[in-house]
Amino acid sequence: MLDSTVKNKNGMLTKIHTRIRTEPFKTNYDLVGKELGRGKFAVVKKCVEKATQNEYAAKFLRKRRKGQDCRADVLNEIAVLEGAKANPYVVGLHEVYETSSEIILVLEFAAGGEIFNQCVADNDEAFTEKDVIRLARQILTGVSFLHRNNVVHLDLKPQNILLTSAQPLGDIRIVDFGLSRHMDDKTEVREILGTPEYTAPEILSYEPISTATDMWSIGVLTYVMLTGLSPFLGEDKQETFLNVSQGNVDYSQDVFHGISDLAVDFIQSLLHLNPSERSTADECLHHAWLNTESHTHPATTTTTTTLDEQETSQSESEPETPDSSPELLDIPSYPTYPGQGDLKTGRDTFTFTESFPTRPEMQQELIC
Numbered sequence: 001m002l003d004s005t006v007k008n009k010n011g012m013l014t015k016i017h018t019r020i021r022t023e024p025f026k027t028n029y030d031l032v033g034k035e036l037g038r039g040k041f042a043v044v045k046k047c048v049e050k051a052t053q054n055e056y057a058a059k060f061l062r063k064r065r066k067g068q069d070c071r072a073d074v075l076n077e078i079a080v081l082e083g084a085k086a087n088p089y090v091v092g093l094h095e096v097y098e099t100s101s102e103i104i105l106v107l108e109f110a111a112g113g114e115i116f117n118q119c120v121a122d123n124d125e126a127f128t129e130k131d132v133i134r135l136a137r138q139i140l141t142g143v144s145f146l147h148r149n150n151v152v153h154l155d156l157k158p159q160n161i162l163l164t165s166a167q168p169l170g171d172i173r174i175v176d177f178g179l180s181r182h183m184d185d186k187t188e189v190r191e192i193l194g195t196p197e198y199t200a201p202e203i204l205s206y207e208p209i210s211t212a213t214d215m216w217s218i219g220v221l222t223y224v225m226l227t228g229l230s231p232f233l234g235e236d237k238q239e240t241f242l243n244v245s246q247g248n249v250d251y252s253q254d255v256f257h258g259i260s261d262l263a264v265d266f267i268q269s270l271l272h273l274n275p276s277e278r279s280t281a282d283e284c285l286h287h288a289w290l291n292t293e294s295h296t297h298p299a300t301t302t303t304t305t306t307l308d309e310q311e312t313s314q315s316e317s318e319p320e321t322p323d324s325s326p327e328l329l330d331i332p333s334y335p336t337y338p339g340q341g342d343l344k345t346g347r348d349t350f351t352f353t354e355s356f357p358t359r360p361e362m363q364q365e366l367i368c
Contacts, residue, residue, distance in 0.1 A: 011181030011189040012072060015078035018096050021087035025097045025104050029058065041065045058096055059105040073178065074103045080151055080177040081105075089142030091162070092172040098125065110173045112163025119158050119224050129259055131169060132225045135161075137290050138172045139218065146180075147211040154179040154209065156217040157198045158224060183210060197232050199313075201245050201273050212275035218269025218284070226263055227255055231271075247273045262289035 029047040036057055037044040047058045063071045084090040092108035099345060115135065118127050127135070139161060153160075155176060164170035179193050188208040194200075200216035203209065224230045231250065232243040243250070249271055254265055266289040269279040278289070 010191065011183060011187065012076040013182055014072065014075060015084075016078045017082055018078055018093065020103075021095060021097045022099075023097075025058070026128070029106070031058070041070075047106070049106075055109045055111075057107045059107055060109055061103050061105065063101060071103070074105075076180065077177045078105065080146075080180045080182075082165050083145060083149055083151070084142075087142055087145040089172055089174055090145070091175045108173065110175075111162050112166035112170050114159050114162060115161045115172070115225065116158035117166070119228055126228060126258075127225055129220055129226065129263060132222065132263075133290055135169075135172055135225070135250060136218075136222055136263050137285065139174065139221070140281050140284050142172070142174045143214055143218065144285065145212070147281050150183045150211075152181055152183055152209060152211055152214050153177065153217075154181060154213060155194050155198070156221055157195050158221065162222070166363070181209060185294035196240055196244070197230050199216075200246060200275070201247070202275055204241065210275055211280065212278045215270050215278045215280065216275075216282070218281075219267050219278075222263075222270070223249075223267050226259055226267075229255060247271060260289070262287075262292065264288065265299045 007227070019036060028051065029045050029049055033046050033047050035043055041062045042059055044057055044059045047056050048054070049056060059248055061074050061077075063069065063074065078093065078096060081090070081093040085092070091110065093105060095106040095109065097104040097106070115127075116194050118125065118131075119130060130214045139156075143153065143156070153174065155178070156174070159175045160174065162175055164173065181189050181191075183189060190204055190206050192206060194203055194217075198217040198220045200213045223229070231239055232248070234240040234243050249267075251264055251268070266287050269284070271286065272278045284290070
């Protein structure tokens with residue numbers, strides 16, 4: 001259980017129970033192979049524990065970012081991982097090391113890499129609807145556990161959902177809790193953070209964050225897993241902002257060809273502009289789409305609304321810490337491999353490399 005009594009005003013947990021080791025990391029671990037991933041303030045590398053020969057993913061996090069001490073951000077991430085230890089679908093925390101400049105999280109190694117790889121794969125390698133149903137149930141089971149403990153992830157996206165194995169398709173592990181926050185009934189948390197295409201409208205409008213914020217992201221994530229398309233990415237930043245803030249989603253049969261009506265209904269239950277109207281994680285787990293034996297009947301109506309077991313990538317993209325002026329963070333993904341392609345909008349490629357503007361700029365663009 002999370003110790004929710006020890007947190008700061010921004011919903012970040014401050015107390016951890018894991019022993020922080022100060023001896024050299026390489027005393028106990030060998031780094032092997034190439035980097036698994038890299039972000040602005042973190043790098044993830046595969047390592048082998050010398051005593052056991054077990055494989056892990058070592059996440060090296062810088063303590064100072066843009067001249068600010070961000071050790072508290074790392075402690076928050078550790079505290080959330082500690083509290084989720086009983087959750088089989090959250091990546092496991094093995095050990096923690098600290099140097100003068102870094103904190104190193106030794107994490108469970110997920111050999112299958114990111115689900116992003118299957119989202120952009122060719123037809124033969126892409127997820128089937130049956131695959132998505134199984135993985136969605138696991139994601140929701142993991143998120144339901146977090147929400148029952150009043151934790152919101154705030155960066156659920158394909159790069160932060162890993163697989164224990166790619167072939168055969170394994171189980172999921174939710175990673176990267178760098179933006180996660182603890183919620184309660186006494187304090188409102190308002191922050192502009194996350195990854196643009198997956199960010200809920202209330203974040204753009206600087207409204208309070210809640211567990212429903214994660215549910216919007218799960219709706220977008222499910223859309224991407226089923227279609228390989230990014231529902232909100234526009235031709236430019238302004239269009240992306242407007243698509244999210246207005247809930248502009250294409251549910252046409254062209255997009256959902258061969259995908260069941262129940263799958264579309266599931267996504268629509270999450271992509272409501274009003275957070276109170278979105279299904280909860282527990283409600284989603286009881287949705288008919290996830291609880292019927294026949295999932296392969298294609299949609300018959302068109303709905304339009306405005307609203308290898310290879311060492312692929314151990315994503316844990318490290319977000320930039322928000323400055324005093326809130327900024328929506330576009331968190332860089334870890335590199336994909338040649339031939340994997342990109343998620344598409346039908347117009348352009350799906351990218352994560354361009355940052356959103358500050359909130360005043362964002363308001364200007366939304367008004368224009």
